[in-house]
Amino acid sequence: MVGVPGWSKGCITCKRRKIKCDEGKPHCRRCSTASKTCEGYATDRIFVNQVGQFRYDEAEALASILRSETTSDLALREPLRLAYQGKTSNIAPIRCLSLEAFQVNICISFTTSRLFLLSSIFQPLLPARSWASDTIETDATSVIYYATCCLSIVFFARIHGLGDNILRDGAVFYGKALRRLNDNLHDPKFSRDPVNIAACHLLGMYEMSVFENGRGWVRHAGGIGRLLEMHGADFFCQEPAKGYFTVSRLPIIAEALLIRRGCFLDQEDWRTKPWTEAPQSKTSLDTILDLMACIPRLREESDALQSIHTHQAAVLAHEYRERLINFLTKLFIWRWHYEHDYPGMAFEVDASHATDASNKSSRCNTLYRTIFSFKQFNAGREPLLYNTALLMIFALATTWQLTDASAQALARIPPQESALSQRTNPLTLPHAYLGTEEVLEENCRSFSFFLQEPHAAAGAMALLLPLRMTYVYSKRKSQQVWLAQIMNGISRTCGFRIFEKLIDFKSFESNWWE
Numbered sequence: 001m002v003g004v005p006g007w008s009k010g011c012i013t014c015k016r017r018k019i020k021c022d023e024g025k026p027h028c029r030r031c032s033t034a035s036k037t038c039e040g041y042a043t044d045r046i047f048v049n050q051v052g053q054f055r056y057d058e059a060e061a062l063a064s065i066l067r068s069e070t071t072s073d074l075a076l077r078e079p080l081r082l083a084y085q086g087k088t089s090n091i092a093p094i095r096c097l098s099l100e101a102f103q104v105n106i107c108i109s110f111t112t113s114r115l116f117l118l119s120s121i122f123q124p125l126l127p128a129r130s131w132a133s134d135t136i137e138t139d140a141t142s143v144i145y146y147a148t149c150c151l152s153i154v155f156f157a158r159i160h161g162l163g164d165n166i167l168r169d170g171a172v173f174y175g176k177a178l179r180r181l182n183d184n185l186h187d188p189k190f191s192r193d194p195v196n197i198a199a200c201h202l203l204g205m206y207e208m209s210v211f212e213n214g215r216g217w218v219r220h221a222g223g224i225g226r227l228l229e230m231h232g233a234d235f236f237c238q239e240p241a242k243g244y245f246t247v248s249r250l251p252i253i254a255e256a257l258l259i260r261r262g263c264f265l266d267q268e269d270w271r272t273k274p275w276t277e278a279p280q281s282k283t284s285l286d287t288i289l290d291l292m293a294c295i296p297r298l299r300e301e302s303d304a305l306q307s308i309h310t311h312q313a314a315v316l317a318h319e320y321r322e323r324l325i326n327f328l329t330k331l332f333i334w335r336w337h338y339e340h341d342y343p344g345m346a347f348e349v350d351a352s353h354a355t356d357a358s359n360k361s362s363r364c365n366t367l368y369r370t371i372f373s374f375k376q377f378n379a380g381r382e383p384l385l386y387n388t389a390l391l392m393i394f395a396l397a398t399t400w401q402l403t404d405a406s407a408q409a410l411a412r413i414p415p416q417e418s419a420l421s422q423r424t425n426p427l428t429l430p431h432a433y434l435g436t437e438e439v440l441e442e443n444c445r446s447f448s449f450f451l452q453e454p455h456a457a458a459g460a461m462a463l464l465l466p467l468r469m470t471y472v473y474s475k476r477k478s479q480q481v482w483l484a485q486i487m488n489g490i491s492r493t494c495g496f497r498i499f500e501k502l503i504d505f506k507s508f509e510s511n512w513w514e
Helices: 012-017 029-033 058-067 100-115 131-137 143-160 164-185 195-210 215-231 241-259 268-275 284-292 295-306 313-341 377-399 405-411 436-450 456-473 477-493
Strands: 046-048 080-084 087-091 346-350 370-374
Touching: 012 029, 100 143, 100 456, 143 164, 143 195, 164 195, 195 215, 195 241, 215 241, 241 268, 241 284, 241 295, 241 456, 284 313, 284 377, 295 313, 295 377, 313 377, 313 405, 370 377, 370 436, 377 405, 377 436, 377 456, 436 456, 436 477, 456 477
Parallel strands: none
Antiparallel strands: 080 087, 346 370
C-alpha cells in the first residue's frame, strides 16, 4: 500500500510462497503459470464496531431511540475497536447522533409511504398534488402540516409500539391543527381552500388511530360533508379539489350510514358535476360510490315507513319494495360492467401461502382453503364495496319480506347488459338465488389480499366499512370469531385502534360512540 512501509500489494498466495507477484487482476499470472490457486488480494484496513451493526433503517433507528428513557444520554456502551492485522486498539466511546431533531420528518416519511404515496394503490384516488407534496411545500404553520404531523406521529408510534411521550407530541399537533382549521374556516382568504378538506380527512384518521372514543372520527367525517356542501358540486370539477372530493366520499357515506340519515351525495348534481369537464375520467369505482351514496336514504326511508300505521302503509310499502328492486338491478348492472372492464382481475390462491397483517399473531386463514387475490389494489376494492352494498340491500329486502329480490332484479336487467361479458373472474356474478351467505364468503376470502405488504395499512383503511358490515351480517359463529381475529390483528399491526372497537357494538348504526 502506498505510503505504508512494508506493505505489499501482491496476492496472498505469492506472499505465502515468498515470491514477487505480478499483481494481475482478478488473478495473478504467476499463480496461473504455476497451477496454483490464486487466493486474491488482502483487503484494506477495516474499522469494526463490535457493539453492533449500524442500522440504516431510519424508521427503526428512531423507534429504538424513542423507546429509550433518556434520548440525551444515549452513548455507545463499549469502545469502538480498530482492527488491523489481527491487533485491536480501543478508541474512546462516542455519543450517538440523536434523531430526535428529525422525528417529525421521519414519521411523515414513514406514514406517507405506508398510506398515501403508493402510486399503484392510491392513484387515481389521490389528486395530482398529493397530500405529501402539499405538506412538503407548505410552511410549518399550515393546517395541512399540523394535521399530517399529528397523524404521522401517532401512526408511527402505534406501528412501533412506542409509549405515551410520542403520543403526547401527536396530541399537541392535533390541537394546533384544530385551531388552525377553525381560523381558516373563519378567514375569507382560506375558507375555500381545498386543503381544509384534506386536513379533516387526516384528523379523522388520527382519531381512528388514537380512538379514545368514537365521537372524533364521526365528527370529522361529518365536517368533511359540511365542507363539501358549503363549496357546492361545481367547485370540484378541477384538481386538486376533485381529488380531495373523491377520497372524501366514502367517509361521508359511512357517517350517513352510522346515523341512519340520507346523504347529499345521492343528489344528481353530486353524481355528475364533478366530472362535467372530463366525463371520461369517471371510473367504475366512482360509479359504485354513487350507488352506495343512495343506501343511507333507503335505510332512513325504511325506518320511517315502519312507523306508519295508516291505510296508506300498504301502498307506501309496495312503492318502497319497487325502489329496492330497482336499486338492486342497478347494482347487478354495475357488476356486469365490472366483469367486462376487468377480465381476469381476480384469481384464487392457496390460503396457506398468504401472510398478512391479520395473521401474524393468529391463525386467521384456516377458515378457507383458498382466498382471492387481485392484480390491482383499487380494482380489488370495487367488488368489496359492491358486496358491502349487496349486504345492506339484502338486509332491507329481508325486512320488507322480499324473499326473491335477486330473481326480480335479474328479470329487469336488459339482455344486452347481462350478455355484456362472460365470466372471467372466480368472483360470483349475479344470479337468481344470490343471497347474503354467498356474499359474506366472497368478502371473507378477499380480505387477506388487502392486508399484505406493502399496502397493509392502506388496505386496512379500505376494509373499515366492508369488514364491519361483514361482521354485522355474519350469522356463523366460526366466521364471526375469524373476523374478530382479523380486526384485532389489524389493530395491533396496522396502527388503527378503531378495528379492535368494531367488535364491541352490536350494529354499525348504533350510538356506540356516546
